[in-house]
Amino acid sequence: MVNKNNVKIHVENLKKSFGKLDVLMDISNDIYEGEVVVIIGPSGSGKSTFLRCMNRLEDITDGKIIIDGYDISSKKININKVRENVGMVFQHFNLFNNLNVLENLMLAPVDLKKKTKQEAKESAIRMLEKVGVEDKVDYYPSQLSGGQKQRVAIARALCMEPDIMLFDEPTSALDPEMVAEVLQVMKQLAADGMTMVIVTHEIGFAREVADRVIFMDGGYIVEEGTPLEIFGNPKEQRTIDFLNKVL
Amino acid sequence: MSQIIDTYGLILVKAMGQTLLLALLGLFFGCLLGIVFGLASVFNSKISKAISAIYVNLIRGVPMIVLAFFVFYGIPYGLRTILGVKYTFTALQAGTICLALNCGAYMAEIIRAGIQSIDPGQMEAARSLGLTYWRSMFRVVLPQAIKNMIPSIVNQFIITLKDTSILSVIGFPELVNKAQNVISKTFKSFEIWAIVGLMYLVVILILQQVAKALERRLNRGK
Numbered sequence: 001m002v003n004k005n006n007v008k009i010h011v012e013n014l015k016k017s018f019g020k021l022d023v024l025m026d027i028s029n030d031i032y033e034g035e036v037v038v039i040i041g042p043s044g045s046g047k048s049t050f051l052r053c054m055n056r057l058e059d060i061t062d063g064k065i066i067i068d069g070y071d072i073s074s075k076k077i078n079i080n081k082v083r084e085n086v087g088m089v090f091q092h093f094n095l096f097n098n099l100n101v102l103e104n105l106m107l108a109p110v111d112l113k114k115k116t117k118q119e120a121k122e123s124a125i126r127m128l129e130k131v132g133v134e135d136k137v138d139y140y141p142s143q144l145s146g147g148q149k150q151r152v153a154i155a156r157a158l159c160m161e162p163d164i165m166l167f168d169e170p171t172s173a174l175d176p177e178m179v180a181e182v183l184q185v186m187k188q189l190a191a192d193g194m195t196m197v198i199v200t201h202e203i204g205f206a207r208e209v210a211d212r213v214i215f216m217d218g219g220y221i222v223e224e225g226t227p228l229e230i231f232g233n234p235k236e237q238r239t240i241d242f243l244n245k246v247l
Numbered sequence: 248m249s250q251i252i253d254t255y256g257l258i259l260v261k262a263m264g265q266t267l268l269l270a271l272l273g274l275f276f277g278c279l280l281g282i283v284f285g286l287a288s289v290f291n292s293k294i295s296k297a298i299s300a301i302y303v304n305l306i307r308g309v310p311m312i313v314l315a316f317f318v319f320y321g322i323p324y325g326l327r328t329i330l331g332v333k334y335t336f337t338a339l340q341a342g343t344i345c346l347a348l349n350c351g352a353y354m355a356e357i358i359r360a361g362i363q364s365i366d367p368g369q370m371e372a373a374r375s376l377g378l379t380y381w382r383s384m385f386r387v388v389l390p391q392a393i394k395n396m397i398p399s400i401v402n403q404f405i406i407t408l409k410d411t412s413i414l415s416v417i418g419f420p421e422l423v424n425k426a427q428n429v430i431s432k433t434f435k436s437f438e439i440w441a442i443v444g445l446m447y448l449v450v451i452l453i454l455q456q457v458a459k460a461l462e463r464r465l466n467r468g469k
Contacts, residue, residue, distance in 0.1 A: 084377035094372035
């Protein structure tokens with residue numbers, strides 16, 4: 001599945017600070033086509049910030065991020081064009097509350113003229129079937145459960161037909177009984193060959209689905225490797241301490 | 248009482264017309280100013296935020312009666328003595344400027360607060376799909392913010408309508424100004440002020456009903 005000949009996300013000496021607070025110290029990494037990368041780490045380790053730099057929801061303080069050949073750390077790049085190919089799923093779903101499910105899915109493809117209204121509607125319904133909420137097309141976000149919201153949010157991102165999907169703690173705001181239905185959709189997506197970067201606390205999911213696990217702490221990548229290496233035989237003391245707490 | 252209404256009723260009704268004209272002009276330009284400065288105050292730029300803050304604080308910090316005197320008397324005098332330019336405003340022009348500036352500052356605050364009441368995640372989600380800042384603002388954030396703003400906007404409309412009475416001081420023939428004229432002829436201050444008060448009340452109650460209907464319409468489908 002992983003195509004080592006095609007680097008989708010190239011990160012080079014990335015630094016990020018909020019005012020005087022340094023959040024990302026010096027991060028370098030390559031993420032390949034079709035790869036599923038799970039980022040774990042204690043809160044405040046910078047994992048969400050790292051993810052949000054990948055579509056420049058956070059401005060990059062220093063260093064480089066190159067997505068599909070586009071250097072998004074350069075101010076000259078049209079970031080909106082890059083974002084069309086990088087879907088994002090948020091912890092708090094962030095469905096557009098003023099629009100119903102179908103409108104949520106159709107807004108961006110139609111507004112950005114990627115699709116006609118008819119095409120957008122058809123693909124929206126296809127995506128809703130894929131995530132299993134096709135019966136809720138005319139519901140408003142406030143009428144959905146957390147799990148349904150998150151599945152709609154995934155479908156919304158997929159409607160732009162992105163090459164890369166970023167997930168920022170997609171199950172952290174869900175009731176326990178709804179976590180599985182969202183993870184199931186993500187597993188399917190991984191099986192379809194999507195390039196995915198996932199920040200999560202779901203160790204079981206990481207073990208099962210990830211091609212590579214990155215452990216972050218204090219703004220650095222402390223350790224990375226296959227799930228077997230990281231969970232079975234962690235080398236760094238900080239990784240061991242963290243895993244002892246969460247497993 | 249009926250004699251007063253027979254003789255002066257038409258004058259007062261016409262004066263109410265002038266009040267409404269001034270209020271509409273003030274509200275129209277005030278809303279435009281409010282939208283521009285309200286959006287400027289949330290836009291991610293220090294300069295636009297600063298300009299907006301200066302405008303809002305300046306207007307909020309000066310009583311409108313002072314602003315009215317300054318625009319109507321002060322500015323033409325300044326133009327003449329400092330720049331040697333002869334220019335005067337009509338009372339309607341000066342009144343519209345004052346009302347619009349005043350209404351605009353408060354509207355800017357209402358719009359700023361309304362936009363900031365919306366979860367930043369809404370903007371982020373729209374941006375993450377590739378929409379520009381302004382498309383995200385107009386398609387996602389503002390439609391939600393406007394719903395929250397409606398009660399405050401209606402309140403501001405009512406205040407602006409009542410504030411037109413302040414412009415009687417620069418001689419604009421609105422309701423209070425005309426009522427003073429009528430009283431100076433009839434000395435019936437009790438009856439006239441009661442009638443004038445009632446007239447404002449009726450107009451504002453009608454405005455409130457229209458606003459309520461509008462609010463219901465906007466909240467439909469939710």
